[in-house]
Amino acid sequence: MRGLRAPLATPAIPRRQAPLGARPRRSASLGKRSLKAARRLIASGATAMAGDGAWCWPRASRALDAYEGDASGGAIGVERVETEKFDDWRKGLPEDHKQWVSACGFKAKSGEICMMPSKEGGISKVVLGMETASDLCSYAALATGLPSGNYAIEGAHDQADMDRVAMGWAMGTYTFERYKKPEEDKQQAKLCWPKGCDKSCVTSLVEALYLIRDMINTPAEDLGPEEIAAEAMAVAARHGAKVDVIVGEDLLTSNYPAIHTVGRASSRAPRLVDIRWSADPNKGDLPKVALVGKGVAFDTGGLDIKTAQGMKGMKKDMGGAAHVLGLAHVIMANRLPVSLRVLVPTVENSISGNAYRPSDVLQTRSGITVENGNTDAEGRLILCDAMFEAAQDEPDLMIDMATLTGAARVALGPSLPAMFSSDDGVAEAILRAGVAEDDPLWRMPLHSPYRKMLDSKVADTGSCSEGPLGGAITAALFLQKFVKDVPRWVHIDTNASNPAGHTKPGKPEGGEAQALRALWAFLRDRYAA
Incomplete structure (x- = not known):
């Protein structure tokens, strides 16, 4: 029945078998012992390999x-x-x-x-x-x-x-x-x-730049969901922020069913990283800012599998997660007077016997049911759970960042992120900051007549439209369904990399921080004045 919704704490879907080889668990907040260990890791500049903790974050300080x-x-x-x-x-x-x-x-x-x-x-x-x-x-x-x-x-x-x-x-x-031997002398x-x-301020931006590029450039073998979570924990530890990580089957009991569904086919369990920080914990009236980043460690396309060429660059599909972690570091390092929440859903979109399928109907944290149109449109599915949760805090501003659609690249090319916003004033301020910081974006419309392209006969909404037209817009309109009550929402569809043929000094081939400086300048002007 259409009017029935699952309670917020308990999803109305059967518990599924844990992904092969995964050990689902929920970690508590980063305790004092773990916090000290993470701080020692950062202070030592250690470069632990996959599974041993953060690698990208400690290296960021070497930019100096x-x-x-x-x-x-x-x-x-x-x-x-x-x-x-x-x-x-x-x-x-x-x-x-x-x-x-x-x-x-x-x-x-x-x-x-x-x-x-x-x-x-x-x-x-x-x-x-x-x-x-x-x-x-x-x-x-x-x-x-x-x-x-x-x-x-x-x-x-x-x-x-x-x-x-x-x-x-x-x-x-x-x-x-x-992966290269260092040059001697x-x-x-x-x-x-x-x-x-x-x-x-420049130091924090440089560290964020290195973190973002390193995370995007690291192949998925060494940067899966667990390692992305480790990088997030290291950033949080640097600033004494609280962090929770929900892992595997616990995503179901905690009612994040869409994140679990997309990530369950991988041998590496899906996760949701949740960071909370306040410039002044004693002040309850600080404006709330929420950042949400897509953390798909690798995207095969799922059962709608990509071509070999299309899969080649998919280690960058966690670029949104890298961006919000970098931006969060800049916010915390400069003690911007806000209450900050960062949510990073991180999965590997793989294929196995329990992979989700085209036409499956997914439950979501919001209670909205979603008919899956394409397993290669997975980013919006993990984002919708995290964005709905972020919206429950009633933030003054929410920004989500994702390598979401090829349609945005067709429209704007690889170097110009597409920006959608529910607030004209916020959008104009971000665009001005982008020009001033030589870090431009381009606003695209939340064209409401295109919502019909997401209609479904069997669920509350479809995940994507049937045809190839307006793909970046319909993806943004899908996400908007989960943040209806947020007064100011910004969605950034970024390429997060410089492909061959689009490089220049300071913008080498590979991972790139796009809109980092523009967003920081906007946030500083809005909240630090």
């Missing part, structure tokens, strides 16, 4: 090896020249420098570097070409295009400008080295912290 102290004495200066101002700049040079610039073919294009010689045969200064002052990729080109030594940006500018310099440099220094150029830069 690319910087020198604030003092710039003895450092080589870096002068910035915007492309459109190149001719005027060149006219002001001494004649021998003009000839040198011409001989080098330097035109101040974005990321172009000209090393000016000294009388002693060394480098007197470095000139960097830029399209605009906010061109972070130019600073990234510096980090990889200069010989070892210490460098300092010349000229007095505002804090935002100096923050961009430091952030762009870090984007260029990133490498993924988990590797020397690198180092940037003196720019004067006026918000060092602590």
Whole structure:
């Protein structure tokens, strides 16, 4: 009967056999002993392999090896020249420098570097070409295009400008080295912290950048649901946050049936990670912010199996989870005055005898029944349970992030995340922040007439539409059904990676943090003022 719904605490579905090889359990909150152990892991910079704890998070702090102290004495200066101002700049040079610039073919294009010689045969200064002052990729080109030594940006500018310099440099220094032998006696150029830069804020963003990229680049063999949970626990431990992890069959008894259904076919049990943190636990009136991230460790497509080519990049399908963990770290590190909740449903979408099927009707935490249209549209199914739970806290703002649809990539390409929002003011503020931070998004519509495309004859809703059109929009409309009472909701459909052919300095092939800086700038402006 349509009017009947399962009670919130007990799902009206039969308990199923635990996935082969899994040991379902529910962990309690991270206790004092575990918290101390996690903190020791972080402090030591240990790089435990899969099953032994976090790997990506401890490595994040190593990004700071690319910087020198604030003092710039003895450092080589870096002068910035915007492309459109190149001719005027060149006219002001001494004649021998003009000839040198011409001989080098330097035109101040974005990321172009000209090393000016000294009388002693060394480098007197470095000139960097830029399209605009906010061109972070130019600073990234510096980090990889200069010989070892210490460098300092010349000229007095505002804090935002100096923050961009430091952030762009870090984007260029990133490498993924988990499976490679380290280079012996590797020397690198180092940037003196720019004067006026918000060092602590940039540090947290750089750590988040490394965490996100490392998690996305790590193959699923070493980053399954258990390891994703371990990374989340390490981030929580860094900030003394409370964390609960619900595992395997306990997802059923705790009424997260959709998460369990999607993940039950894997030998690695599905999980839900739940982090809670407050800037001031004694203040009950702090605005509530909820972050939810899709954590599909690997997506085979399930019984609607992907092609070999389509499966090749699916280690990145936990990109949403990586993003919300990185963003949560920045929020907590900078003690943004909010009450934060982070929910990460994490599964492996695999095939076995108990895999869910096309046309199966799934129960969800909300009580809404869902006819599954395609087992390769699994992300929205695990998100709907987590998002409904997050909505019960009545947050001021909810942001979910997911590598959700190929349709968003067809519409906007790999480098421009699609953003949907129920609030025009919030959407406009995020878009402005994206432009200012050189971290753009593009808003797409929650076009209500398309809701009919999700109609089902046997359940309350279908999970996806029958045809190929408007896939990113219908996915967002599906998720919206589970957050009806949240006043401000933002859904970001991201590619979370730079594919071959879409790379540039600071944006190497592989995992990428997309919209991280834009979202942090928006949250800071909204809640820290």
